[in-house]
Amino acid sequence: MSDLLTVQGLSVRFSGLTALEDVSFELGRGEVRAVIGPNGAGKSTLFNAISGYVTPTSGTVHLNGELLTVMTPHAIAERGIRRTFQNGGLFPALTVLENVLTGLHAQTDASFFDILIGRRQALKSEAANIARARDLLKLMSMEHMADTPAGDLSGGQQRIVEIVRTVACDPPVLLLDEPAVGLSPVARDQMMDIIRRLAGEKGVGILLIEHAVELVMAAADKILVMAAGKRIAQGTPDEIRQDRAVLEAYLGHA
Protein backbone atom coordinates (compact mmCIF):
# COMPACT_ATOMS: atom_id res chain seq x y z
CA MET A 1 0.00 0.00 0.00
CA SER A 2 1.49 3.30 -1.03
CA ASP A 3 1.27 5.83 1.76
CA LEU A 4 -0.93 8.87 1.58
CA LEU A 5 0.58 10.89 4.37
CA THR A 6 4.17 10.51 5.48
CA VAL A 7 5.41 12.19 8.62
CA GLN A 8 9.12 11.99 9.21
CA GLY A 9 11.13 13.07 12.25
CA LEU A 10 8.70 15.85 13.11
CA SER A 11 9.77 18.04 16.03
CA VAL A 12 8.27 21.21 17.45
CA ARG A 13 9.90 23.36 20.11
CA PHE A 14 8.15 26.26 21.84
CA SER A 15 10.72 28.55 23.48
CA GLY A 16 12.41 25.89 25.59
CA LEU A 17 9.56 23.36 25.70
CA THR A 18 9.83 20.44 23.31
CA ALA A 19 6.21 19.72 22.50
CA LEU A 20 6.96 17.22 19.75
CA GLU A 21 10.12 15.21 19.32
CA ASP A 22 11.12 13.17 16.32
CA VAL A 23 7.71 11.69 15.51
CA SER A 24 7.44 9.54 12.39
CA PHE A 25 4.60 7.47 10.91
CA GLU A 26 2.69 6.79 7.73
CA LEU A 27 -0.99 6.93 7.01
CA GLY A 28 -2.50 4.95 4.14
CA ARG A 29 -5.75 5.25 2.22
CA GLY A 30 -8.73 4.08 4.21
CA GLU A 31 -6.69 3.74 7.37
CA VAL A 32 -7.79 4.99 10.77
CA ARG A 33 -4.81 5.75 12.95
CA ALA A 34 -5.52 6.81 16.49
CA VAL A 35 -3.22 9.09 18.42
CA ILE A 36 -3.44 8.65 22.15
CA GLY A 37 -1.49 9.93 25.11
CA PRO A 38 -1.92 11.87 28.35
CA ASN A 39 -2.74 15.57 28.45
CA GLY A 40 0.08 17.66 27.10
CA ALA A 41 1.61 14.73 25.24
CA GLY A 42 1.80 16.79 22.06
CA LYS A 43 -1.10 15.26 20.14
CA SER A 44 -2.69 18.54 19.12
CA THR A 45 0.74 19.95 18.40
CA LEU A 46 1.29 17.06 16.00
CA PHE A 47 -1.93 18.05 14.19
CA ASN A 48 -0.93 21.71 14.18
CA ALA A 49 2.43 20.86 12.68
CA ILE A 50 0.89 18.69 9.96
CA SER A 51 -1.77 21.25 9.07
CA GLY A 52 0.63 24.20 9.00
CA TYR A 53 -0.46 26.02 12.14
CA VAL A 54 2.92 25.66 13.81
CA THR A 55 6.22 25.50 11.99
CA PRO A 56 8.14 22.36 12.85
CA THR A 57 11.66 22.86 14.12
CA SER A 58 12.67 19.88 12.05
CA GLY A 59 11.16 17.02 10.11
CA THR A 60 8.90 16.78 7.10
CA VAL A 61 5.33 16.06 6.11
CA HIS A 62 4.50 14.71 2.65
CA LEU A 63 1.10 14.18 1.08
CA ASN A 64 1.26 11.89 -1.94
CA GLY A 65 4.92 12.74 -2.24
CA GLU A 66 4.44 16.51 -2.08
CA LEU A 67 6.28 18.37 0.66
CA LEU A 68 3.85 20.30 2.85
CA THR A 69 6.04 21.46 5.67
CA VAL A 70 6.63 24.93 4.24
CA MET A 71 3.02 25.71 3.32
CA THR A 72 0.39 27.89 4.96
CA PRO A 73 -2.66 26.26 6.61
CA HIS A 74 -5.01 27.16 3.78
CA ALA A 75 -2.61 25.82 1.15
CA ILE A 76 -2.31 22.55 3.05
CA ALA A 77 -6.10 22.36 3.35
CA GLU A 78 -6.31 22.98 -0.37
CA ARG A 79 -4.03 19.98 -0.96
CA GLY A 80 -6.56 17.80 0.83
CA ILE A 81 -5.73 17.66 4.52
CA ARG A 82 -8.74 18.83 6.49
CA ARG A 83 -9.01 18.98 10.24
CA THR A 84 -11.27 19.69 13.18
CA PHE A 85 -10.31 21.56 16.32
CA GLN A 86 -10.19 20.31 19.86
CA ASN A 87 -12.16 23.31 21.10
CA GLY A 88 -14.57 23.27 18.18
CA GLY A 89 -14.06 25.27 15.02
CA LEU A 90 -17.60 26.11 13.95
CA PHE A 91 -18.68 29.66 13.15
CA PRO A 92 -21.43 30.28 15.74
CA ALA A 93 -23.18 33.14 13.91
CA LEU A 94 -23.42 31.25 10.64
CA THR A 95 -26.18 28.71 10.19
CA VAL A 96 -25.46 25.00 10.00
CA LEU A 97 -25.91 25.10 6.23
CA GLU A 98 -23.57 28.07 5.86
CA ASN A 99 -21.00 26.35 8.04
CA VAL A 100 -21.03 23.30 5.79
CA LEU A 101 -20.83 25.57 2.73
CA THR A 102 -17.63 27.13 4.06
CA GLY A 103 -16.14 23.66 3.80
CA LEU A 104 -16.89 23.79 0.06
CA HIS A 105 -15.32 27.21 -0.44
CA ALA A 106 -12.64 25.94 -2.79
CA GLN A 107 -15.15 23.74 -4.64
CA THR A 108 -16.55 26.55 -6.77
CA ASP A 109 -15.03 28.40 -9.67
CA ALA A 110 -17.16 31.55 -9.37
CA SER A 111 -14.83 34.53 -9.68
CA PHE A 112 -15.06 37.64 -7.55
CA PHE A 113 -16.30 39.66 -10.50
CA ASP A 114 -18.96 37.12 -11.49
CA ILE A 115 -20.27 37.16 -7.94
CA LEU A 116 -20.22 40.97 -7.85
CA ILE A 117 -22.39 41.41 -10.91
CA GLY A 118 -24.53 38.39 -10.02
CA ARG A 119 -23.73 36.32 -13.10
CA ARG A 120 -25.91 33.25 -13.50
CA GLN A 121 -22.68 31.24 -13.73
CA ALA A 122 -21.77 32.14 -10.16
CA LEU A 123 -25.20 31.17 -8.85
CA LYS A 124 -25.04 27.85 -10.63
CA SER A 125 -21.82 26.65 -9.06
CA GLU A 126 -23.19 27.86 -5.73
CA ALA A 127 -26.40 25.89 -6.26
CA ALA A 128 -24.43 22.67 -6.70
CA ASN A 129 -22.68 23.26 -3.39
CA ILE A 130 -25.90 24.09 -1.59
CA ALA A 131 -27.42 20.86 -2.88
CA ARG A 132 -24.38 18.90 -1.74
CA ALA A 133 -24.38 20.52 1.70
CA ARG A 134 -28.08 19.70 2.15
CA ASP A 135 -27.49 16.09 1.07
CA LEU A 136 -24.70 15.67 3.58
CA LEU A 137 -26.81 17.13 6.37
CA LYS A 138 -29.62 14.77 5.45
CA LEU A 139 -27.20 11.85 5.58
CA MET A 140 -26.46 12.80 9.19
CA SER A 141 -30.13 13.47 9.97
CA MET A 142 -29.29 17.12 10.54
CA GLU A 143 -31.27 18.64 7.69
CA HIS A 144 -33.90 20.07 10.03
CA MET A 145 -31.13 22.12 11.66
CA ALA A 146 -29.86 23.61 8.39
CA ASP A 147 -31.09 27.13 9.17
CA THR A 148 -30.15 27.14 12.85
CA PRO A 149 -27.16 29.23 13.87
CA ALA A 150 -24.39 26.79 14.74
CA GLY A 151 -23.93 28.53 18.08
CA ASP A 152 -27.41 27.36 19.12
CA LEU A 153 -26.61 23.65 18.67
CA SER A 154 -25.76 21.26 21.46
CA GLY A 155 -22.12 20.33 21.87
CA GLY A 156 -22.67 16.95 20.25
CA GLN A 157 -24.51 18.42 17.29
CA GLN A 158 -21.71 20.92 16.83
CA ARG A 159 -19.15 18.10 16.67
CA ILE A 160 -21.21 16.38 13.98
CA VAL A 161 -21.63 19.54 11.91
CA GLU A 162 -17.92 20.22 12.16
CA ILE A 163 -17.20 16.76 10.79
CA VAL A 164 -19.73 17.24 7.99
CA ARG A 165 -18.08 20.54 7.12
CA THR A 166 -14.61 18.96 7.10
CA VAL A 167 -15.55 16.02 4.89
CA ALA A 168 -17.83 17.98 2.54
CA CYS A 169 -15.11 18.42 -0.06
CA ASP A 170 -14.12 14.72 0.02
CA PRO A 171 -10.62 15.29 1.41
CA PRO A 172 -8.18 12.38 1.20
CA VAL A 173 -6.90 13.00 4.74
CA LEU A 174 -8.79 13.94 7.89
CA LEU A 175 -7.32 14.99 11.21
CA LEU A 176 -9.92 14.73 13.97
CA ASP A 177 -8.97 16.25 17.31
CA GLU A 178 -11.14 14.59 19.97
CA PRO A 179 -14.32 14.47 17.89
CA ALA A 180 -16.16 12.42 20.50
CA VAL A 181 -15.46 14.55 23.53
CA GLY A 182 -18.62 15.64 25.31
CA LEU A 183 -20.83 13.20 23.43
CA SER A 184 -23.23 10.77 25.05
CA PRO A 185 -22.16 7.10 24.88
CA VAL A 186 -24.65 6.50 22.07
CA ALA A 187 -23.46 9.51 20.10
CA ARG A 188 -19.86 8.47 20.64
CA ASP A 189 -20.55 5.11 19.10
CA GLN A 190 -22.27 6.81 16.18
CA MET A 191 -19.28 9.09 15.76
CA MET A 192 -16.89 6.13 15.65
CA ASP A 193 -19.21 4.48 13.16
CA ILE A 194 -19.10 7.58 10.95
CA ILE A 195 -15.33 7.60 11.14
CA ARG A 196 -15.09 3.92 10.21
CA ARG A 197 -17.44 4.44 7.30
CA LEU A 198 -15.50 7.42 5.96
CA ALA A 199 -12.38 5.28 5.95
CA GLY A 200 -14.02 2.11 4.70
CA GLU A 201 -16.34 3.49 2.04
CA LYS A 202 -14.51 6.57 0.87
CA GLY A 203 -10.95 5.53 1.53
CA VAL A 204 -10.21 8.56 3.67
CA GLY A 205 -7.03 8.32 5.71
CA ILE A 206 -7.92 9.43 9.22
CA LEU A 207 -5.82 10.51 12.16
CA LEU A 208 -7.90 10.45 15.30
CA ILE A 209 -7.03 11.91 18.66
CA GLU A 210 -9.13 10.32 21.35
CA HIS A 211 -8.83 9.89 25.08
CA ALA A 212 -11.32 7.05 25.52
CA VAL A 213 -9.03 4.08 25.06
CA GLU A 214 -11.78 1.50 24.67
CA LEU A 215 -13.26 3.52 21.75
CA VAL A 216 -9.91 3.74 20.07
CA MET A 217 -9.24 0.05 20.44
CA ALA A 218 -12.44 -0.69 18.56
CA ALA A 219 -12.21 1.96 15.88
CA ALA A 220 -8.55 2.22 14.90
CA ASP A 221 -6.44 0.10 12.58
CA LYS A 222 -3.26 1.38 14.14
CA ILE A 223 -2.50 3.32 17.29
CA LEU A 224 0.24 5.84 17.89
CA VAL A 225 0.96 6.36 21.56
CA MET A 226 2.61 9.59 22.64
CA ALA A 227 3.97 10.90 25.92
CA ALA A 228 5.94 14.07 26.54
CA GLY A 229 6.17 14.81 22.83
CA LYS A 230 7.63 11.45 21.91
CA ARG A 231 6.21 8.43 20.20
CA ILE A 232 6.44 5.72 22.82
CA ALA A 233 4.67 2.98 20.92
CA GLN A 234 2.93 2.19 17.69
CA GLY A 235 1.00 -0.80 16.46
CA THR A 236 -2.32 -2.54 16.16
CA PRO A 237 -4.77 -2.31 19.08
CA ASP A 238 -3.75 -5.80 20.19
CA GLU A 239 -0.07 -4.97 20.14
CA ILE A 240 -0.68 -1.76 22.07
CA ARG A 241 -2.70 -3.57 24.71
CA GLN A 242 0.33 -5.67 25.51
CA ASP A 243 2.97 -2.99 25.20
CA ARG A 244 4.86 -2.60 28.43
CA ALA A 245 5.92 1.00 27.79
CA VAL A 246 2.33 2.00 27.15
CA LEU A 247 1.02 0.28 30.22
CA GLU A 248 3.58 2.05 32.35
CA ALA A 249 3.58 5.49 30.81
CA TYR A 250 0.01 5.92 29.78
CA LEU A 251 -2.46 3.41 31.02
CA GLY A 252 -0.62 3.80 34.29
CA HIS A 253 -1.43 0.37 35.72
CA ALA A 254 1.26 -2.10 34.77
Next chain:
Amino acid sequence: MQMPTARQRRLRTILFWAVPAILLLVPLGTNAYTQFIVNGMLISTLVTLGFTIVIGNLGQLAFANTAFFGIGAYGSAILAAKLGVPWLLTIPIAGVFGAAGGFLASAAALRGIRSYYLAIITLAFGELMRWTYLHARPLTGGTDGLPMPRETLFGVSLTDDTVKYFVFLVVTVLLVKATANLLASRFGRAVMAVRENEVATASLAIPTSRVILVTFIWSGFVVGCAGALFARHIGHVFPESFGMLHLIASFAMVLVGGLGSVLGAVLGAVVLTALPEYLRAFPGMEELFFGLIVAAVLVALPMGLASLLRRMSPIFVERFYREAS
Protein backbone atom coordinates in the same frame (compact mmCIF):
# COMPACT_ATOMS: atom_id res chain seq x y z
CA MET B 1 -34.36 30.69 12.20
CA GLN B 2 -37.24 31.42 9.86
CA MET B 3 -35.92 31.56 6.30
CA PRO B 4 -37.75 33.16 3.39
CA THR B 5 -39.73 30.76 1.24
CA ALA B 6 -39.09 30.50 -2.48
CA ARG B 7 -42.00 32.87 -3.05
CA GLN B 8 -40.67 35.38 -0.56
CA ARG B 9 -37.26 35.18 -2.20
CA ARG B 10 -38.80 35.99 -5.58
CA LEU B 11 -40.72 38.84 -4.01
CA ARG B 12 -37.49 40.14 -2.51
CA THR B 13 -35.77 40.12 -5.90
CA ILE B 14 -38.67 42.05 -7.38
CA LEU B 15 -38.66 44.52 -4.49
CA PHE B 16 -34.97 45.08 -4.92
CA TRP B 17 -35.56 46.57 -8.35
CA ALA B 18 -39.08 47.89 -7.78
CA VAL B 19 -38.09 50.09 -4.85
CA PRO B 20 -35.39 52.00 -6.80
CA ALA B 21 -37.83 52.30 -9.71
CA ILE B 22 -40.33 53.93 -7.39
CA LEU B 23 -37.57 56.08 -5.94
CA LEU B 24 -37.12 57.56 -9.41
CA LEU B 25 -40.36 59.41 -8.70
CA VAL B 26 -39.06 61.04 -5.51
CA PRO B 27 -38.18 64.39 -7.20
CA LEU B 28 -41.89 64.81 -7.96
CA GLY B 29 -42.53 65.20 -4.26
CA THR B 30 -39.57 67.21 -3.11
CA ASN B 31 -38.55 70.86 -3.09
CA ALA B 32 -34.97 72.04 -3.55
CA TYR B 33 -34.27 71.67 0.15
CA THR B 34 -35.72 68.22 0.76
CA GLN B 35 -34.14 66.95 -2.45
CA PHE B 36 -30.76 67.99 -1.06
CA ILE B 37 -31.48 66.00 2.12
CA VAL B 38 -32.54 62.93 0.13
CA ASN B 39 -29.35 63.14 -1.94
CA GLY B 40 -27.40 63.12 1.31
CA MET B 41 -29.20 59.95 2.36
CA LEU B 42 -27.95 58.13 -0.72
CA ILE B 43 -24.37 59.16 -0.02
CA SER B 44 -24.66 58.17 3.64
CA THR B 45 -26.05 54.80 2.57
CA LEU B 46 -22.85 54.03 0.70
CA VAL B 47 -20.64 55.37 3.50
CA THR B 48 -22.49 53.23 6.04
CA LEU B 49 -22.43 50.19 3.79
CA GLY B 50 -18.67 50.36 3.32
CA PHE B 51 -18.21 50.80 7.05
CA THR B 52 -20.51 48.01 8.13
CA ILE B 53 -18.87 45.29 6.03
CA VAL B 54 -15.54 45.95 7.75
CA ILE B 55 -16.67 46.37 11.35
CA GLY B 56 -19.79 44.22 11.14
CA ASN B 57 -19.09 41.39 8.73
CA LEU B 58 -15.32 41.19 8.91
CA GLY B 59 -15.37 42.20 12.57
CA GLN B 60 -12.32 44.44 12.38
CA LEU B 61 -12.25 47.59 14.48
CA ALA B 62 -11.03 49.70 11.58
CA PHE B 63 -12.05 53.35 11.53
CA ALA B 64 -10.52 54.47 8.26
CA ASN B 65 -13.93 54.87 6.70
CA THR B 66 -13.91 58.66 6.75
CA ALA B 67 -10.43 58.56 5.26
CA PHE B 68 -11.75 56.56 2.28
CA PHE B 69 -14.58 59.08 1.98
CA GLY B 70 -12.22 62.06 1.96
CA ILE B 71 -9.85 60.37 -0.46
CA GLY B 72 -12.76 59.78 -2.83
CA ALA B 73 -14.10 63.31 -2.48
CA TYR B 74 -10.74 65.04 -2.90
CA GLY B 75 -9.79 62.60 -5.65
CA SER B 76 -12.92 63.49 -7.57
CA ALA B 77 -12.59 67.23 -6.92
CA ILE B 78 -8.92 67.35 -7.92
CA LEU B 79 -9.55 65.38 -11.10
CA ALA B 80 -12.51 67.56 -12.01
CA ALA B 81 -11.11 70.94 -10.96
CA LYS B 82 -7.43 70.57 -11.89
CA LEU B 83 -7.53 68.14 -14.79
CA GLY B 84 -10.95 68.81 -16.24
CA VAL B 85 -12.06 65.20 -15.98
CA PRO B 86 -15.85 64.92 -16.33
CA TRP B 87 -17.33 64.34 -12.89
CA LEU B 88 -19.21 61.22 -13.95
CA LEU B 89 -15.90 59.65 -14.89
CA THR B 90 -14.31 60.60 -11.57
CA ILE B 91 -16.78 58.41 -9.67
CA PRO B 92 -15.18 55.03 -10.47
CA ILE B 93 -11.72 56.60 -10.27
CA ALA B 94 -12.51 57.95 -6.80
CA GLY B 95 -13.64 54.42 -6.01
CA VAL B 96 -10.23 53.12 -7.02
CA PHE B 97 -8.55 55.77 -4.85
CA GLY B 98 -10.75 54.72 -1.95
CA ALA B 99 -9.85 51.10 -2.67
CA ALA B 100 -6.17 52.03 -2.46
CA GLY B 101 -6.94 53.54 0.95
CA GLY B 102 -8.62 50.26 1.86
CA PHE B 103 -5.52 48.41 0.77
CA LEU B 104 -3.39 50.55 3.10
CA ALA B 105 -5.77 50.03 6.01
CA SER B 106 -5.79 46.27 5.44
CA ALA B 107 -2.00 46.23 5.56
CA ALA B 108 -2.24 47.09 9.25
CA ALA B 109 -4.76 44.31 9.91
CA LEU B 110 -2.71 41.84 7.90
CA ARG B 111 0.38 42.65 9.91
CA GLY B 112 -1.48 41.34 12.91
CA ILE B 113 -2.53 44.75 14.26
CA ARG B 114 -6.00 44.07 15.58
CA SER B 115 -8.74 45.30 17.88
CA TYR B 116 -7.89 48.54 19.77
CA TYR B 117 -4.54 48.86 18.06
CA LEU B 118 -6.16 48.68 14.66
CA ALA B 119 -8.74 51.23 15.82
CA ILE B 120 -6.05 53.69 16.84
CA ILE B 121 -3.92 53.20 13.76
CA THR B 122 -6.86 53.64 11.38
CA LEU B 123 -8.04 56.72 13.31
CA ALA B 124 -4.54 58.11 12.87
CA PHE B 125 -4.80 57.34 9.17
CA GLY B 126 -7.97 59.45 8.99
CA GLU B 127 -6.36 62.35 10.82
CA LEU B 128 -3.28 62.10 8.64
CA MET B 129 -5.47 62.41 5.56
CA ARG B 130 -7.20 65.45 7.05
CA TRP B 131 -3.81 66.99 7.77
CA THR B 132 -2.87 66.31 4.15
CA TYR B 133 -6.00 68.07 2.83
CA LEU B 134 -5.09 71.07 4.99
CA HIS B 135 -1.46 71.25 3.97
CA ALA B 136 -1.32 70.10 0.35
CA ARG B 137 -2.57 73.58 -0.60
CA PRO B 138 -1.69 73.60 -4.31
CA LEU B 139 -3.73 70.46 -4.80
CA THR B 140 -6.46 70.72 -2.17
CA GLY B 141 -6.80 74.45 -1.53
CA GLY B 142 -6.06 73.97 2.17
CA THR B 143 -8.65 75.51 4.49
CA ASP B 144 -10.36 77.21 1.54
CA GLY B 145 -11.17 73.82 0.12
CA LEU B 146 -11.65 72.99 -3.51
CA PRO B 147 -14.67 74.08 -5.56
CA MET B 148 -16.14 71.68 -8.09
CA PRO B 149 -16.16 73.13 -11.61
CA ARG B 150 -19.45 73.91 -13.31
CA GLU B 151 -20.49 71.12 -15.59
CA THR B 152 -23.46 69.99 -17.55
CA LEU B 153 -24.76 66.48 -17.96
CA PHE B 154 -26.79 65.79 -21.10
CA GLY B 155 -27.28 69.53 -21.41
CA VAL B 156 -28.53 69.99 -17.84
CA SER B 157 -26.46 71.84 -15.26
CA LEU B 158 -24.96 69.63 -12.56
CA THR B 159 -25.88 72.21 -9.94
CA ASP B 160 -29.42 70.88 -10.12
CA ASP B 161 -30.18 68.58 -7.20
CA THR B 162 -32.68 66.57 -9.21
CA VAL B 163 -30.10 65.77 -11.86
CA LYS B 164 -27.62 64.79 -9.16
CA TYR B 165 -30.27 62.64 -7.55
CA PHE B 166 -30.66 60.41 -10.58
CA VAL B 167 -26.92 59.84 -10.83
CA PHE B 168 -26.61 59.25 -7.07
CA LEU B 169 -29.52 56.82 -7.14
CA VAL B 170 -28.06 54.72 -9.96
CA VAL B 171 -24.62 54.57 -8.33
CA THR B 172 -26.08 53.75 -4.92
CA VAL B 173 -28.39 51.02 -6.20
CA LEU B 174 -25.63 49.37 -8.22
CA LEU B 175 -23.17 49.39 -5.32
CA VAL B 176 -25.74 48.17 -2.81
CA LYS B 177 -26.73 45.36 -5.15
CA ALA B 178 -23.12 44.39 -5.82
CA THR B 179 -22.35 44.36 -2.11
CA ALA B 180 -25.43 42.28 -1.37
CA ASN B 181 -24.31 39.86 -4.11
CA LEU B 182 -20.87 39.61 -2.53
CA LEU B 183 -22.18 38.97 0.96
CA ALA B 184 -24.63 36.29 -0.21
CA SER B 185 -21.83 34.30 -1.77
CA ARG B 186 -18.90 32.16 -0.72
CA PHE B 187 -17.02 35.41 -0.31
CA GLY B 188 -19.54 36.77 2.20
CA ARG B 189 -19.37 33.52 4.14
CA ALA B 190 -15.61 33.65 4.19
CA VAL B 191 -15.73 37.22 5.54
CA MET B 192 -18.03 36.09 8.35
CA ALA B 193 -15.90 33.01 8.96
CA VAL B 194 -12.80 35.16 9.45
CA ARG B 195 -14.74 37.23 11.98
CA GLU B 196 -15.99 34.18 13.85
CA ASN B 197 -12.86 32.04 13.89
CA GLU B 198 -9.93 33.00 11.72
CA VAL B 199 -7.89 29.92 12.63
CA ALA B 200 -10.65 27.50 11.65
CA THR B 201 -11.30 29.46 8.46
CA ALA B 202 -7.83 28.75 7.13
CA SER B 203 -8.36 25.02 7.73
CA LEU B 204 -11.12 25.13 5.09
CA ALA B 205 -8.75 26.18 2.31
CA ILE B 206 -9.95 29.77 2.61
CA PRO B 207 -7.12 32.27 2.14
CA THR B 208 -7.88 34.46 5.16
CA SER B 209 -5.40 37.22 4.31
CA ARG B 210 -6.95 37.64 0.90
CA VAL B 211 -10.41 37.76 2.39
CA ILE B 212 -9.36 40.57 4.74
CA LEU B 213 -7.58 42.41 1.95
CA VAL B 214 -10.48 42.21 -0.49
CA THR B 215 -13.04 43.26 2.13
CA PHE B 216 -11.07 46.41 2.92
CA ILE B 217 -10.57 47.12 -0.77
CA TRP B 218 -14.27 46.74 -1.55
CA SER B 219 -15.18 48.87 1.44
CA GLY B 220 -12.75 51.53 0.23
CA PHE B 221 -14.16 51.35 -3.28
CA VAL B 222 -17.77 51.84 -2.18
CA VAL B 223 -16.93 54.68 0.19
CA GLY B 224 -14.56 56.25 -2.34
CA CYS B 225 -17.38 56.37 -4.89
CA ALA B 226 -19.55 57.95 -2.21
CA GLY B 227 -16.83 60.58 -1.79
CA ALA B 228 -17.11 61.54 -5.46
CA LEU B 229 -20.87 61.89 -5.07
CA PHE B 230 -20.33 64.01 -1.98
CA ALA B 231 -17.96 66.36 -3.82
CA ARG B 232 -20.71 67.10 -6.33
CA HIS B 233 -23.38 67.10 -3.64
CA ILE B 234 -21.93 70.04 -1.72
CA GLY B 235 -20.07 71.45 -4.72
CA HIS B 236 -17.02 72.36 -2.64
CA VAL B 237 -14.88 70.01 -0.58
CA PHE B 238 -13.46 71.19 2.76
CA PRO B 239 -11.17 69.33 5.15
CA GLU B 240 -13.68 69.70 8.01
CA SER B 241 -16.12 67.39 6.25
CA PHE B 242 -13.78 64.46 6.86
CA GLY B 243 -13.11 64.65 10.57
CA MET B 244 -14.22 62.81 13.69
CA LEU B 245 -17.78 64.13 13.48
CA HIS B 246 -18.33 62.40 10.17
CA LEU B 247 -16.82 59.20 11.51
CA ILE B 248 -19.01 59.23 14.61
CA ALA B 249 -22.12 59.95 12.55
CA SER B 250 -21.32 57.04 10.21
CA PHE B 251 -20.64 54.77 13.16
CA ALA B 252 -24.03 55.69 14.63
CA MET B 253 -25.67 54.88 11.29
CA VAL B 254 -24.00 51.47 11.23
CA LEU B 255 -25.18 50.67 14.75
CA VAL B 256 -28.69 52.08 14.46
CA GLY B 257 -29.21 50.21 11.19
CA GLY B 258 -27.69 46.97 12.46
CA LEU B 259 -24.05 45.88 12.31
CA GLY B 260 -23.17 43.88 9.22
CA SER B 261 -26.52 44.33 7.52
CA VAL B 262 -27.02 45.77 4.03
CA LEU B 263 -30.59 46.64 4.84
CA GLY B 264 -29.38 48.16 8.08
CA ALA B 265 -26.91 50.38 6.25
CA VAL B 266 -29.76 51.81 4.21
CA LEU B 267 -32.07 52.23 7.21
CA GLY B 268 -29.40 53.72 9.45
CA ALA B 269 -28.35 56.21 6.80
CA VAL B 270 -31.88 57.26 5.91
CA VAL B 271 -33.16 57.55 9.47
CA LEU B 272 -30.16 59.35 10.92
CA THR B 273 -29.94 61.74 7.97
CA ALA B 274 -33.61 62.63 8.36
CA LEU B 275 -33.59 62.84 12.15
CA PRO B 276 -31.70 66.17 12.53
CA GLU B 277 -34.20 67.77 10.17
CA TYR B 278 -37.04 66.87 12.52
CA LEU B 279 -35.01 68.00 15.52
CA ARG B 280 -34.75 71.51 14.13
CA ALA B 281 -38.00 72.14 15.96
CA PHE B 282 -35.98 72.07 19.20
CA PRO B 283 -33.26 74.66 18.73
CA GLY B 284 -30.34 74.24 21.11
CA MET B 285 -31.41 70.72 22.04
CA GLU B 286 -30.76 69.02 18.71
CA GLU B 287 -27.54 67.21 19.65
CA LEU B 288 -28.93 66.12 22.97
CA PHE B 289 -32.07 64.67 21.45
CA PHE B 290 -30.11 63.09 18.62
CA GLY B 291 -27.85 61.32 21.10
CA LEU B 292 -30.76 60.22 23.29
CA ILE B 293 -32.70 58.83 20.34
CA VAL B 294 -29.69 56.89 19.04
CA ALA B 295 -29.08 55.49 22.52
CA ALA B 296 -32.75 54.57 22.93
CA VAL B 297 -32.81 52.71 19.61
CA LEU B 298 -29.68 50.77 20.54
CA VAL B 299 -31.05 49.81 23.93
CA ALA B 300 -34.36 48.69 22.47
CA LEU B 301 -32.83 47.05 19.38
CA PRO B 302 -29.22 46.02 19.97
CA MET B 303 -29.15 44.53 16.47
CA GLY B 304 -30.51 47.70 14.96
CA LEU B 305 -33.54 48.63 12.92
CA ALA B 306 -32.90 45.81 10.45
CA SER B 307 -33.60 43.28 13.21
CA LEU B 308 -37.04 44.83 13.68
CA LEU B 309 -37.90 44.21 10.03
CA ARG B 310 -36.45 40.69 10.19
CA ARG B 311 -38.81 39.95 13.04
CA MET B 312 -41.73 41.22 11.00
CA SER B 313 -41.04 39.10 7.91
CA PRO B 314 -38.48 36.55 6.71
CA ILE B 315 -38.29 38.59 3.52
CA PHE B 316 -35.81 40.79 5.34
CA VAL B 317 -33.59 37.96 6.58
CA GLU B 318 -30.12 38.39 5.10
CA ARG B 319 -28.08 35.22 4.83
CA PHE B 320 -24.70 34.35 3.41
CA TYR B 321 -25.82 32.16 0.57
CA ARG B 322 -28.36 32.52 -2.16
CA GLU B 323 -30.65 29.83 -3.44
CA ALA B 324 -31.93 30.07 -6.97
CA SER B 325 -35.42 31.53 -6.74
